[in-house]
Amino acid sequence: MLLTQSELALSRHLENTVSFLWGNRLKLIFAVSFLATLAAAASASEEDRPALALQLFEDVCLPIVHGRMPSELGTMHGEVQYFRGAQKATSFSWPHEASGFEVKVVDYLDGRIKCDLNDHNDVLTLTERERFERIVAEWMPLKMPMLEQQTPDPMSDTDYFNTWIDTRFPYGDRRRWGVLHFRFGENLGGTTSLGLAFIRPVPVS
Secondary structure (H helix, E strand, O other): OOOOHHHHHHHHHHHHHHHHHHHHHHHHHHHHHHHHHHEEEEEEHHHHHHHHHHHHHHHHHHHHHOOOOHHHHHHHOEEEEEEEOOOEEEEEEEEEEOOOOEEEEEEEOEEEEEEEEEOOOOOOOOHHHHHHHHHHHHHHHHHHHOEEEEOOOOOOEEEEEEEEOOOOOOOOOOOOEEEEEEEOOHHOOOEEEEEEEEEEEOOOO
């Protein structure tokens, strides 16, 4: 069937209209999808840093309590620390890009070992800090039930201060160990620290 000139013109107009609408629909779908991806990424970034930092503490510091040193130490050259000319400890530190925290492990010759996370290179936002404090407080009794939460008077210049201690040993006993979580005030940068101070049997050889 042959189409008249007016019918051909109408057909082309409809084709162009459909093409225009479909093309813009694709653009709209792409734009909405792109914006949703950005929003999700921003939300994940805000929410995940505290969770990633806590997972880092669980992966690096918690094994020390069960007699396992962080695997990262096997591939690193530590910095030897001296006191009055004698070797005192070996210190290891490295950044954790996903959480923005830095890890520092100090292995003392007398059996003490410290494992500390600090965000001084990329300070958490206030929302992230508060969330980190909450999830750490929830995590501690689940993963380290041998410790008792104590909330002594905060150190000066801190906005948050919390501790979990092995209370089997009195204050001053070198076997007393625990976890310290604190956040400095804004006048000192508002940095957050979560650290383990542990004592293990002194090596005999």
